[in-house]
Amino acid sequence: MxxxxxxxxxxxxxxxxxxxxxxxxxxxxxxxxxxxxxxxxxxxxxxxxxxxxxxxxxxxxxxxxxxxxxxxxxxxxxxxLVPGNTDFIAHALVVPSAAKADRERLDANVEQIAMNLVKAFEEASGADVRFVHTPELARAAGLPENPGFDILSVRPGDARRCIEVKGRASIGEIEVTDNEWARACNLRDEYWLYVAYHCATPTPQLVRVQDPFDKLLVRPFSKSQTVTRTITATVESGGVRVSSQQVTEAGEV
CATH class of the missing domain: 1.10.287 (Helix Hairpins)
Structure with missing residues (x-):
């Protein structure tokens, strides 16, 4: 062994x-x-x-x-690693936690890894990179509170990239919200979709798609979520789903 x-x-x-x-x-x-x-x-x-x-x-x-x-x-x-005799003392099966809080924490970590990976990639190309994924950061960059993308990258020569970032722990389909997809439709060549696959491994893979509205075949979706603040309400949300095959075939690695 x-x-x-x-x-x-x-x-x-x-x-x-x-x-x-x-x-x-x-x-x-x-x-x-x-x-x-x-x-x-x-x-x-x-x-x-x-x-x-x-x-x-x-x-x-x-x-x-x-x-x-x-x-x-x-x-x-x-x-x-030195070959030798192996004594089996016990066997254990480890499965991912099913707790909602653990899933949310993992998702947040994966998204942060993806954001940092994209930032480093763009800065290595000489770009001025700004995070705009929160209303406060978007306003500070002179954008609307919900610009429909996560990163504003301005490369040498003032070439602008409006980058929506998606991260996955391994590989799988991604979801793009209605607002993000609408911005992709409006901005076209300036809009980029950067997907970071395998973020939970030592070798994440970054795939970049310019003008995803033109290049990707998507499936619309809608879902309901119960939210409790001062009252309990059902919130409808929707967008489009894109398979990993679509992204890798249309994108640049």
């Missing part, structure tokens, strides 16, 4: 190395973008910006050492 596991780890080593390197590339891109924003402010005498700039420079210096250490650890892991 140990020999088989070691062989599996050796076979997966290139993929794991690539994932670690991509992760550090994303961090490097984030630090570079922050440094570029803070440098002019520090030159103008902003003490807070100067202190933050010094911290970022130190992080950049440390990043290369951290990358080397992380790669060294995963390269050494197969050597630590």
């Amino acid at each position: 140990a020999v088989d596991r070691r062989n599996q780890m050796m076979a997966a080593l290139p993929e794991r190395e690539s994932f670690v390197e991509r992760g550090f590339d994303f961090q490097e891109a984030e630090l570079a973008a922050s440094r570029a924003k803070l440098t002019p402010k520090a030159r103008d005498g902003n003490k807070g910006a100067a202190a933050e700039l010094s911290r970022i420079k130190e992080q950049q210096r440390e990043l290369h050492d951290r990358r080397d250490r992380a790669l060294a650890i995963i390269r050494r892991e197969p050597e630590l």
Whole structure:
């Protein structure tokens, strides 16, 4: 068993190395973008910006050492598996929690991973990235409270991307709300759908679809939800569903 596991780890080593390197590339891109924003402010005498700039420079210096250490650890892991006798003491079946609170917490974590992945991807392309997924953030960016997308990305040359982000723990269909789909219809080429699959694994996959209103075949849906605030009411919501096959066939990886 140990020999088989070691062989599996050796076979997966290139993929794991690539994932670690991509992760550090994303961090490097984030630090570079922050440094570029803070440098002019520090030159103008902003003490807070100067202190933050010094911290970022130190992080950049440390990043290369951290990358080397992380790669060294995963390269050494197969050597630590030593074949020997195995004694089975007990068997346990672990299943995902069915509690609503746990599901909601997992969904929130997956969405945050997806948002951070998209942010790092866009900043690595030199874009100015702003989260606009809440009314407060949308207003701060000069947009309506419900703009119909999660991220506003302005690339060099003022090329604008209005990005709706969807995250999945593994893979599966996604839901786009009526408001999001209407904005996709209105904005067309400026509207992008970024779907992050496998967010609960070490190797998330980002698929990008420009003008999803034109490129995707969708299925309308509607659902009811009981909400209790000062009163109990049934709220109707709807939109469209898109299969993972549609997204991967129409998108860019």
